[in-house]
Amino acid sequence: MKTTRTIVLLVLLGTVGMLLAGCGGRTYLIGRSEQIQIGQEASQEFEQTARVDRTSDRARWLANIGQRVAAAAQPPEYPYEFVLVREDVNNAFAYPGGPIYFYEGLIDSLGADEHQVAWVCGHELTHVRNEHAAKRIESALGAQLLIEWLIGGQTTRNIAGAVTNIAMQKYSRDDEYEADTEGVRWAAAAGYDPTAALAVLATFSELQGQDPSDFEILFYSHPGNTDRTDNVRDYLRDNNLTGRYLGR
Numbered sequence: 001m002k003t004t005r006t007i008v009l010l011v012l013l014g015t016v017g018m019l020l021a022g023c024g025g026r027t028y029l030i031g032r033s034e035q036i037q038i039g040q041e042a043s044q045e046f047e048q049t050a051r052v053d054r055t056s057d058r059a060r061w062l063a064n065i066g067q068r069v070a071a072a073a074q075p076p077e078y079p080y081e082f083v084l085v086r087e088d089v090n091n092a093f094a095y096p097g098g099p100i101y102f103y104e105g106l107i108d109s110l111g112a113d114e115h116q117v118a119w120v121c122g123h124e125l126t127h128v129r130n131e132h133a134a135k136r137i138e139s140a141l142g143a144q145l146l147i148e149w150l151i152g153g154q155t156t157r158n159i160a161g162a163v164t165n166i167a168m169q170k171y172s173r174d175d176e177y178e179a180d181t182e183g184v185r186w187a188a189a190a191g192y193d194p195t196a197a198l199a200v201l202a203t204f205s206e207l208q209g210q211d212p213s214d215f216e217i218l219f220y221s222h223p224g225n226t227d228r229t230d231n232v233r234d235y236l237r238d239n240n241l242t243g244r245y246l247g248r
C-alpha cells in the first residue's frame with residue numbers, strides 16, 4: 001500500500017510538473033473523448049438546477065447562430081451545443097468538449113443582436129476548441145488530487161461536481177485574448193460582422209460599472225476590458241477587417 005501510494009505520488013508530482021512546464025500549451029491528460037464525457041457529465045449536473053431552454057424561438061435562434069459559427073470553426077470537431085438559460089444573468093460559459101450555456105440576461109443586454117451574440121459564441125467555442133477548459137480542469141484536478149493524497153483523504157471523487165465548480169474560475173489572460181480574437185475569426189468566417197466584439201466589450205464595461213458581481217465567468221477576466229478591446233482592435237487592423245461597430 002505504501003509503495004502504491006509513493007508511485008501515485010510520484011505520478012502526480014510528475015503531472016503537476018508537466019502542467020507547470022506546459023502552461024499555455026495543450027492538455028496532457030484529458031483527451032478529446034474524455035473532454036466530451038466530462039463536459040456531458042458536468043452539463044447534466046448543471047441542468048438539474050438551471051432553467052435551460054432548447055425549444056423556444058429564442059433558444060433555437062441562439063442555437064442556429066452558435067452552430068453557424070461552430071461550422072466555420074471546424075476542425076477539430078466537438079459536439080458543440082448552444083443552450084439558452086432563462087435567467088437574468090449577464091453571462092455565458094463553456095464546459096469542455098462542447099456544451100456552451102448562454103444566459104438570457106446577456107442576450108437582452110446585447111439587444112438580441114445576432115452579430116454580438118455570434119462573437120460571444122465564437123469566444124466560448126474557442127475555449128472548448130483550443131482546450132482551455134480542459135487545461136484549467138487538469139491543473140485544478142491535478143493539484144487537488146495531490147493534496148487529497150498527501151492528507152490521506154479520498155481520491156475517488158465526483159468529477160462532474162469538480163468540473164462544475166472549476167467552470168466558475170477564471171481563464172488565463174492568454175486564453176482570454178485567444179478566445180477574443182479567434183471568436184472574431186470564426187464569427188467573421190460564418191458571415192457575421194467581425195467588429196461586433198467591440199460593441200460587446202463596450203457593453204461589458206458599462207454593465208461592470210453597475211454590477212461587478214454579475215461578471216464572474218466570461219467577463220471577469222485577467223485582462224481588463226480596455227486591454228481586451230485593444231487586443232481585438234489590433235487583430236481587426238492586422239487582418240484588414242472592418243464593420244459597423246468600429247466606432248464603439
Ligand SMILES: [Zn+2]
Nearest residue numbers: 171176179218
Ligand atoms: Zn473567456
